[in-house]
Each structure stands twice: as C-alpha cells, then as structure tokens.
Amino acid sequence: MSYAPQIRVPATYMRGGTSKGMFFRLDDLPEKARNPGPERDRLLLRVIGSPDPYQKHTDGMGGATSSTSKTVILSKSTQENHDVDYLFGQVAIDKPVIDWSGNCGNLTAAVGAFAINSGYVPQDRIPENGTAVVRIWQANIRKTIIANVPITNGEVQETGDFELDGVTFPAAEVQVEFMDPADAEGSMFPTGNLVDELDVPGIGTLQATMINAGIPTVFINAEAVGYSGTELQDAINSDPEALAMFETIRAHGAVKMGLIETIDDAVARQHTPKVAFVAPPAGYTASSGKEIAASDIDVLVRALSMGKLHHAMMGTAAVAIAIAAAIPGTLVNLAAGGGDRTSVTFGHPSGTLQVGAEAKEVEGQWVATKAVMSRSARILMEGWVRVPED
Template identity: 60%
Template sequence: MDYITQLKIPATYMRGGTSKGVFFNLQDLPKQAQAPGKARDDLLLRVIGSPDPYEKQIDGMGGASSSTSKAVILSKSDKAEHDVNYLFGQISIDKPKVDWSGNCGNLTAAVGSFAVTNQLVDNSRIPQNGIAIIRIWQENIQKSIVAHVPIQNGQVVECGHFELDGVTFPSAEIKIEFIQPVDASDILFPTGNLVDQLDIPDVGSISATMINAGIPTIFVNAVDIGYLGTESQENINNDPAALQKFEKIRAYGALKMGLIENLDEANNRLHTPKIVYIGPSTDYQCTSGKQVSKNQIDLCVRALSMGKLHHAMMGTAAVSIASASVIQGTIVNQLITGNLAEKARHSYVVFGHPSGTLKVGAQAAKNLGKWTIEKVTMSRSARVLMEGKVLIPHTWEQKA
C-alpha cells in the first residue's frame, strides 16, 4: 500500500468583518499555484474542503457557509503608490469552483493587518504608535482600497472595544476606504438606467436598480417579490422555492447587466452579481435576539451570497448600498426614510440586516449627466484566529 504524505503550506486563518478565510503569502504557495489556473484552484479547493456533496466542509478549513468558504492571496504590490496586492477567491461549497470575479469587502479589513504582520509593507510606513495607512490594490476588480490599521509598539492592535453586528466579540476598529469603486472610465449603471424592468418567467415583471459599485449588484423592492426586508436566514434558506426565485432574478439581472451572454453562464458566475432586496425601515428582531428599531435605520436590507441569504452583510454589497442610497432615483434612494434623499450627496446610510445594523458613508458626484462614486467608507474589525501551516494531501497535484 502506498502512503500519501501531506503538503504543509504557511497560512493564517483570519476573521475580517463578518467573514473568515485562509490567508496566504503568494511566495509561500507551491510554484505551480503561484500563477492563476487549475493548479491554484485545485489547491484552494482542497484547503477549504470543497467540493463537498454533504455541504459541511468537514475535511477542510471551510465553515460550510459563503462567509467562511474563502481564500486570500497577498503579495508586495508592484503597483505605484500601493503597498500590497490583494487577490480574493470565493470557493463554492458543493461545486469544484473558485470564483475570482469580485472582491470580499469584509476580508478587506484583515488585509492590512496581515500585510503589516507578514512584512509586506515597508517599515517606513508603519508608525511605532498610531495608525498605519495601508494602500491596497484589489486585483480582482482593479481598484484601490485604504485600510487604517491601529499600531501600538510597532505591532498591529487587534483587541479593542469596537462592536460590529454579526461578530460576537469586540475588537479594534479598522476604517476602510474604497477609493473610486467606480472610476470615470467605468459605467456605474450598466444599462444606462437608474431603474429597469426585469421580465422573468414564473416571477413576473419587477423593477430593479443594477449598479457596478464595490461589486455588481441587483436591487429589488422586497414588496415586489412578496417579502418585507426583515426576513431571517431560516425564512429564506429553508425555502427551496424562494432560493430558486432569487437565483432566477440574479441570472436575468446578470444578463441585463451584460455580465453573461446567456442564462446558463450564471451557474459558473456564482459570486457576482449579488441579489439584494430592500424594504422601508421597520422594527424587527435580529438573529442574536436584539431588537432593531425603525428609528435606528434608514431601510431594511437582505442580501444573498452564493445562493443563500447572508447572515449579516457583505462588505462589497454595503458599498453598493451606500452608493445607490445617495443617488436620487434608484430603488434604494426611493425607500430611504429620514429625508436622506434631500441631503447633500456626501452622506451616509444606516441599514438593518439579519444580525443588526451597519453605517456606511458614500460620496457621489454628477458631472455632465454622469454619476460617479468618489469614495465609500465603513468601519470593520479583524483578528488572527490561527497561524502556522495548513496541510493538504499531495494527491491535489494529481488533479492539477
């Protein structure tokens, strides 16, 4: 009998925002996995424990949800005025698929901390005490992000009193700035409209705002599809018919946005676009049992990721929500209470999600009839959960 040995790869298991993932330094990966392609995908699938027909990822580092089936590869940046390159892979739980089509806004919060700790940032840019301004080049979407990482005695501060709904324990606050998530050469509204009609078999004709900001996102009004915007994960994820309806809306929206050429291609593009439904501010009870008052929030938001309702809110979807909220005429803007629609277009929105609330700021401008988003800001937190080496059987190489 031949014994199969295991490959040991330096890695760090980190929480960023309301997500968790396995972080790698690019140079620590096996040579054949340092470049994009099948070898890299097969390695990450085996690390996370996918594909798993049981959808538990017992034999890997994944946590059996879209929020915990993720991998990050970092390297010193070769981009001027940037410190670190950040590449994100969303790993399917039950399919042999790594989706590289978008960013993870939550794990972005951990990128700066990892980069400092693993000497990917020049020492001259790290204060002995204070805030390190880490300039991140997000490779998936080719955008700049700035992370404000607290430093004490030359080390990253991870523990603190900042509370983030969806995360049980407090940590140090990390401010994130998404710089020009849609730059001047991009099309913020790919159809050219603030609101479109989607005609979907067995669903009907529904209004949608489709936007490219942070991540391609499709917004629909909750009432148009029979919901309130206060549903729990169980309400949606235990209802196969509901999940099928949302996936159908997502596929038709992706086609309208020009992200796919035919509906079948949506099966291979699971990470993007996101489908988000919204309702007016309403009192509701979040997952932890805490009550959210309608007076605390501007609107209620529920978002799906990788085919399931998210337990809190994806950071990239939060960028889209904030961007759409400050542009008059979008479905998001129309639903906001508190007269936010009348405020200057340098504002913020507070929305309710299944785990609580989130405040996100956005700066928008309109020049020659064209909308642009200059910056989106939010606060997250991050913490190292484990560091060392992750092990996978050498048989992954036979697949690659």
C-alpha cells in the same frame, strides 16, 4: 499500493469583518499554484474542503457558508504607490468552483493587518502608537483600497471595544476606504438607467436598480417578491423555492448587466452579481435578539451571497448599498426616503451598519468617488495548512 503524502503550506486563518478565510503569501504557495489556473484552484478547493456534497466542510478549513469559504492571496504590490496586491477567491461549497470575479469587503479589513505582519509595509510607515495607512491594490477589480490599521507599541492592535453587528466579540476598529469603487469599465449603471424593468420568466417584471459599485448588485423591492425586508436567514434559506427564485432573478440580472452572455453562465459565476431586496425602515428583532427600531435605520436591506441569505452584510454589498442610497432615484434611495445623502444606516439580519458614500453626477453620468466603513479583524490561527500532495 503507495499513497501521496500531505504537504504543508504556510497559511493564516483570519477573521475580517463578518467573514473569515485562509490567507496565503503568494511566494509560500507551491510553485505550480503561484499562477492563476487549475493547479491553484485545485489546491485552494482542497484547503477549503470543496466540493462537499454534504455541505459541511468536515474535511477542510471552510465553514460551509459563503462567509467562511474564502481564500486570499497577497503579494508585494506591482502597482506604484501601493503596498500589497490582494487577490480574493470565493469558494463554492458543493461545486468545484472558485469565483475570482469580485472582492470581499469584509476580509479587506484583515488584509491591512496581514500586510503589516508580513513585512509588505515599510517599517518607517508604521508608528509606535497610532494608525498605519496600508495602500491595497485589489487585483480582482483593479481598485485602490485604504485600510487604516490601529498600532499599539509598534504592533497591530487586534483587541478593542469596537462592536460590529454579526461579530460576537468586540475588537479594534479598522476604517476601510474604498476609492473610486465603481467598475472602471463602462458605466456604474450598466443599463444606463437608475431603475430598470427586469423581466424574469415565471416571476414577472420587477423594478430593479442594477449597480456596479463595490460589487455588481441587483436591488429589487422586498414587497415585489412577497417579503417585508425584516426577514432573518431561516425565512429564506429554509425555503428552496425562495432560493430558486432569487437565483433566477440574479441570473437574469447578470445578463441584463452584461456580466454573462446566457442564463446558463450564472452557474460558473456565483459570486457576482449579488441580489438584494430593500424596504422602508421597520422595527424587527435581529438574529442576536437585539431589538432594532425603525428610527435606528434609514432602510432595510437583505442580500444573498452564493445562493443563500447572508447572516449580516457583505462588505462590498454595503458599498453598493451606500452608493445607491446616495443617488436620488434608485430603489435603495427611494426606500430610504429619497433625497441627497452622504451616508446610510441600514438594517440587516444581524443588526445595523453605517456606511459613508460620495457620488456625483458628471456630464450626465453618476460617478462614485469613495465609500467608507468600519470593520474589525483578528488572527485566529497561523502556521501551516496540510493538503494531500496529489
């Protein structure tokens, strides 16, 4: 009996923000995987090690969490005045599914560095010392993102003293600007309301703010589902009934937002929308042991990603939080004390995060113009990833 050999695919393993994933240049992929479709999905699933019924990713590069089961494909931009096209795939752990419906805001911080190292940014735009501005076209959601990448002695600076809650070691600060972060198709509030009554069978009628900015997100009040907003991962992720409840809320929110047609469609669209619960400020102990005082934050937010409570906060969900907080009357804004604001500091399981946001009302419709946050990024390994040829 003959067996297929392994093939080598050039790849870079990178951390961006509180996530990490496998980065590929489009031209380095096997020819059959250079276009969207089953061949590409099969390759990337095998790289990550999914589907894995043991949910460990022992036979792949994934980390068995939503934050570490990610893939990125980059290419020279097809868009005018952009440097690189960035395509993101969120890989399910125990299912043969890659969700291409949204962006990863955390890994965006690594895209800028990868683009520079790959030669996608002209050399004359890279200072000897200073900041290189990388113009990213986010191909999943068709939006512009600007990454401000620090440069030292003509090379990307990765080490530094910037600390990000949810990341163990300090690194260089990368400021990321999400331009016009709301969905280009339709209203930022798909239902037309800042707050809706969301009917969820078996759970009840919940107030919900459903927003499409950064990433489609369903916000509910923590107290409405029996939580305080200070919970850490284990309080949710060790409770199958809680996870099932949040997935049911997410699925019904997805239908209400017009993202899927039926509840059953939610299985194939796990990356979006996100579901998050909010509460007014309160003190708590973060997962690192750091004490967070109520006075340190404006609002508490806990968000689920790929069916589990996130250990910190997804970058795109942070954009949704900031935009919703900037709009008077949303559940996020009300939990933060109401009123107008141009930035928000929220508490998450690993600590705190500040995000700036700009939103304005135009002819009765709210429009998000920009969201800004700081992240960091670092190359963890580079070379080749191997997968069976078949």
